[in-house]
Amino acid sequence: MNLRAITICALAAAAALAPLRAAAAEAPDRIARGSGDLGIVVERAAGRVVVVETSTPSRLYAIDGLGDLSHASAVFSRDQRYAYLFGRDGGLSKLDLLRGALVKRVIQAGNSIGGAISQDGRVVAVSNYEPGGVRLFDAETLAPLGEIAATAADGKRSKVVGLVDAPDDRLVFALYDAGEIWSADIADPRAPKVLRYRDIGRLPYDGMITPDGRHYVAGLFGEDGAALLDLWRPEAGVRRILGGYGRGEEPLPVYKMPHLAGWASAGDLGFLPAVGRHEVLLVSLSDWREMGRIAVHGQPVFAVARPDGRQVWVNFAHPNNDVVQVIDVPTRSVAATLRPGRAVLHMEFTPRGERVWLSVRDADRVDVYDTRRLVRTASIPAEKPSGIFFTARSARLGY
């Protein structure tokens, strides 16, 4: 290429760039970035969500007017641009993380508890307490598509808990009042096909699916143990695991329901909070037998594995919720006891797990810890923070 041609090319390029520069000046850098290091922190009392970025780390934007966000949780679109936020008041909000804006909000029920996004990302499902059931929405528009009324064998509607997505266009969830697990094929969301499993145990309080999407586990509050469904063998039914782990001991009063959503699986072991006990239970992921217990500081709420499975981080129910413990998986022992502050409600790992973010509610702070050195590396102000959700969840089944 001769000099003249280069000059012309350069001029043409400058001409092409000029309007882009102008547009960029009007909308500075908001769009010109990826979303793989973004996430949200729920400020539940304020009805607000803070969009955060984990690389710096920092707050980017606040999005207000999201209603009652107690127990709020979120799932993400497959392009990791949008968050779908499930509020207690039945609100379903679609948030644009890149623009830091509310896209759309619908009140879809009277009282809801969580949600899921389908494997193909086209359907958002919300699990409701009132009226008990699951409602399905178009992920693009939030237009209603269908409903699965959780009407149990006794004719009453049940609160729905533990809703997860599963491979092959399925949703799986548990009926708290009725003690059932349902698996729904939502390939046609306007006409879901439901498989019901009855008598799975008393008061299932939450559910989770293994990372491979094969096994669904519902934790039981009304009795010791959990209920297991093998989604590769739906005809085999639900079986009980970890039955009688309390061995007749009187459980302690439970000041906060444990969660299984962050149920940890590390290697061939699963870690789950023991209800009403100061223990984390270990279960074999191959034959589902109990493999031991680890004594911990209080009643566990979340037991979450670092993405590589080397550590499991545990937080606790009131009145021990100022402490977080780190379990070393190879030795199955508590390696560290941290005291971030009062009311540590939630923990979320960065996608590859070098950092973990902790919401410290009563300190109005989110703390960032280095998971190798177990020291705090940053703090971000947040008003009464609860759930923390990062976009990497979009690539994981059951999240």
Added chain:
Amino acid sequence: MRRASWSLSAALAVAIAAFPAAAEPASAPSAQRQAELANLLDHDCGSCHGLTRRGGLGPALTAVALADRDDDFLADTILHGRHGTPMPPWNGELTRADVRWLVDRLRGR
């Protein structure tokens, strides 16, 4: 060790129950205690009953929802829990004066 501290809490609760006049102030909780109780009600009770107390896994606790329950029933439920449900007893850390204040708050008084 944690179990031991629970036993201690239980023992304290028994002591408080046995000697109510000595262990509990007759007057309303201090301003600082009221702030702690308000926080407890919003966030710890709220984790099951909802931040706005319109219900969750536990029943609604709005003034309207509680209209046909008397104060003693509410106080007993808070102090001793409800057997067969997830509602735990709070007598390990709440005094009767605390509970009276909470019941007033629930009533909107």
